[in-house]
Each structure stands twice: as C-alpha cells, then as structure tokens.
Amino acid sequence: MLFLTRWFGVTGSDAERSLASEQSDIEEIVEKVLLMQANAAAQQHRPLGRGTHAKGVGARAKFEVFDVTAGRDRELAVLLARGIFATPGVYPAIVRFANSDPNINSDFKPDVRSLSFSVDLTREGTAVPDANVGRQDFSLQNATTLPINDARAFLATMKVLTASSPAVGLLSLQFRDKLRVLRTLLLAQLQARQTTKPYQQLRYWSTVPFRHGPIDVVKYSATPSQDNPVRPLQRSNPNALQDELIRHLKEDSEMSGFDFGFQFLDAYRMSYWGKRRDANFWIENASVEWNETEAPFHTIARLTLLSKSQLQPDAGEATYFDVTGNSTPDSLPLGSINRARRSGEVASRKARMNTDSS
Numbered sequence: 001m002l003f004l005t006r007w008f009g010v011t012g013s014d015a016e017r018s019l020a021s022e023q024s025d026i027e028e029i030v031e032k033v034l035l036m037q038a039n040a041a042a043q044q045h046r047p048l049g050r051g052t053h054a055k056g057v058g059a060r061a062k063f064e065v066f067d068v069t070a071g072r073d074r075e076l077a078v079l080l081a082r083g084i085f086a087t088p089g090v091y092p093a094i095v096r097f098a099n100s101d102p103n104i105n106s107d108f109k110p111d112v113r114s115l116s117f118s119v120d121l122t123r124e125g126t127a128v129p130d131a132n133v134g135r136q137d138f139s140l141q142n143a144t145t146l147p148i149n150d151a152r153a154f155l156a157t158m159k160v161l162t163a164s165s166p167a168v169g170l171l172s173l174q175f176r177d178k179l180r181v182l183r184t185l186l187l188a189q190l191q192a193r194q195t196t197k198p199y200q201q202l203r204y205w206s207t208v209p210f211r212h213g214p215i216d217v218v219k220y221s222a223t224p225s226q227d228n229p230v231r232p233l234q235r236s237n238p239n240a241l242q243d244e245l246i247r248h249l250k251e252d253s254e255m256s257g258f259d260f261g262f263q264f265l266d267a268y269r270m271s272y273w274g275k276r277r278d279a280n281f282w283i284e285n286a287s288v289e290w291n292e293t294e295a296p297f298h299t300i301a302r303l304t305l306l307s308k309s310q311l312q313p314d315a316g317e318a319t320y321f322d323v324t325g326n327s328t329p330d331s332l333p334l335g336s337i338n339r340a341r342r343s344g345e346v347a348s349r350k351a352r353m354n355t356d357s358s
Contacts, residue, residue, distance in 0.1 A: 009149050009183040010285050012277070017284060017336070018152070025155045026340050032158035033344035034351055039162065040102040051348035053114050055105070056098025057242040058311035058319050059249055063093040063119045063260075064302045076298070079264070082213035083330030084121065084136060085300050092120040093303065094311070096319055097199035097245060100141065106238035110192040113142045113241070115204040115222055115258075116321040117303060121328075137326040140204035140222055142194065147187035149287040150336035153180040187287060198244045200228045200256035200305075208286050209265065210323075211332045217283060218262035219290055221297055228256035249310050261299040263290055270294045286337040320349050 011017050037051040067088045068080040084091075095117040099107065116139045148154045156177040163169025170178055206220035229252040233240040248256065267279045272288060282290065311319065323333050324342040333342075 009153060009180050010272075010288060011150065012281065014280055017150070022151050022336065022339065025151045026343050029151065029155050029158055029340055030343050030347045032155070032162050033348055035162045036102055036158065037348050037351060044104060046104070048352050049104070050102070050352060051344065052102050053096075053098035053100055053116070054102050055107075055242070056096050056114070056316070057245055058094060058096040058316040059245070060306045060309035060311070061093040061095045061117065062304050062306060063091045063117070064304070065089050065091070066300055066302070068300050079213075079216060080298060080300055082216070083328050084119065094118050094319060095303070095305065096316070096321070097241070099241070107233075107241040108196055108235060108238070110189075110194075112188075112191050112194075113199060113202055113204075115140045115142075115199070115202075118321055118326060135326050136328055136331060137321045137323045138206070138220060139321055139323050140206050140220060142202040142204050143191040143207060144205050144289045145187075146207040146286040146337060147184050147191060148337060149180070149184070149285055151340040152177070152336075153184050153287075154337065154340050156180045157184045183287075196233065196241070198230045198233060198248075199241055200224060200245060200248060201230055204258075208337050209283050209334045210327075211330060211334060212262065212264070213330050217265040217279070217334060219265075220260065220262050222258040222260050222303060223297075223299075225257045225259070227254070229254055246310055249305065250308060252307075255305040255307055257302055257304040259299045260301040260303055261297040263292065263295040263297045265290070266295050283335045286335060318353070322346070322349075 033051050037048060040054065041048045065085055065088050068085060069077040072080070081087075095115065098114045098116070099105065099109075100112040100114055101109070105111070116137070118135045118137045120135050122134045148157060156173055157180070159173065159177075160166055160169035160181050163172065170181060173181065201224055203224060204222045209217050209219050212218040229248055231244060231247065233244060237243060265279060265282050267277065267282065270277070270282060270290060271294065272281070282288065322342065322345065324338065325346075327333065
C-alpha cells in the first residue's frame, strides 16, 4: 500500500497529464456528483442536501487583516501584501463548520471536518484593489491534502461511489483507474481516522493551491487559538459537534478565533521524497503535501466568531461557498481539482436550491 501512496496516482510532469480529456471528465464528474447527491437523500429519506458537507452549522464572524509589514522584512511584506491582504482592515464574514460526508451521520463516525467562510469585501470605507466580486470565499478541511489527486482520480472515484456496489464500480474501471481509486480511498480513510474534537479546536487547511497576486501561488491554513473555549463532547449525542459549537456561541463570553495564514509555493526548496519538482507538480497534485519545514506559513489575518450569531436553519441552508466564482484576480484557484470541482459544486447547488441561478 506504500506504493500506492508514494508513487502511483501522482503526475510527475505535464506530459503525464491529459488536459485534452479533462473537460469530458469534468462533464461526467458533474453527472456523478448529482447522482451521489440524490442517492444520499434517497437513502436517508430526506430532501436533497449538499453534495458534500451535508451536516453543518453556520455563524457570523469577523475577518481581520493584519498589517503585513509589522515585524517583517520589506521583501516578504511586499509578497504578502496582495489582494485583500494589501490593506489592514476588518471585514464581516459568514462561516460554516461541517462534516465532509454527503450523508448526515453521527458526529462520531470517522470523517474529515471542514471550515468554509466568505468575506464581505463591500464593507464601507475599505478599498479592495482590483476586486471584481463583492466577496471572497475560502474552503478548508482538517487535513493537509485532498485524497483525490486530480480530475481523473475524481471521476474514477465517483464511478465507484455511485455504482450499484463498490465492487461493481471498481471492476468496471481500467487497471490504472482502479489503482487511482484504491489510493484515494486509502488516503481518505487515513485522514478520517482522527480523534473527534470540537470544531473550534481543529486546524484547517485549504488542501489545494490558489493564486496570490500575478505570480505567486499559496495554500491557506486556519489555526485555532489554544484558549478557544470548549466543553467535553458527549459520545451519546450524535450531534455533539454542532451542539457544542452552538453552546459556545450562546454561552461563552470569549469567542473562538483562528490565525489565518498561507505558505508560498517554493519549488527551489520543496521536495517530494527527496527530489525537487517543478511548480506545476505542486499545483496539479492535490494529494501531495507542502511540507511546512520547507514552505512555512505566514500569519496575515484572524478569523473570530461572533457571540450569539448562529445562523437559523433556513439561512444556513441558503448559505453556499464558491472559491472560484467568489474570488478576486489575485486569489483564483489553481490545479486540476479546482478546475473540476466548481462545475460539480455549481450543479449540486442548483439542484439543492431548485433554481437556475449560480
């Protein structure tokens, strides 16, 4: 199995990537995403929900952008000061903590947790250079990488997950796609086997890269403060995670905060199994970690929850996040997975909301 996680499924060069077939793969991915979304609702006898992150809770927050020049050398400060991070300020935000599964399960079922949030860029008195949208969205998970490496692995995995049985789906695939699925499922299982902790105690990563200005590429992370208030989770409560977050918002005098930062893609320093790779390797392979010792994170903002700000169920269901559609020119998502996932997410959202608007 080490062979699967170390070597197979990771593309070493552009020559190994089939960009010509990627669009047709994406069209089929959309079909499978909608099928999985419908299957999850039918199996649980409930209305259509989100295609992923079906169970969650939303709240309001504030996103404070720091002065990136403070305590840093000028060269680094210039690199950090791009897009919304160019000017210190405080922006309103909407956050949603969730479980990643498309089914609504007990919070103690092994799973990856997510933190998604949108930042309102229209706050009066704050100018966002070259912003072409009214908000910027972020989507993070409590895992450093995405187990699905690229669009090809995405499609193969969706074929298995939406088949009449996993065995039938796996047998229908070509040999290399079988290996892609096995690698994806193995990585997903490893990521899900984490100790269940309250949402406000977890660290989250973007798992995929984003543009940062015209040249640089980064990944994001949100690190919880050590003193974020929590109470022990009750294992007898299948909704323990969301109930604990709601309790926190209603009762605690101090609200949880997360230091927000990013790491730069540095192909000259970063290595994969001891070997240097070109920039596209790090952009296109979503399942490959950017080692923090080679690409350290720089804290440039802080996300803080607001007291008594839980979104009501209807408002929570209407909330959505789109890191492609709600991005600035300085923050566009990059890589195969980012190219593939937006089409599926938009189609899933339209189906869920029963509307033709995106």
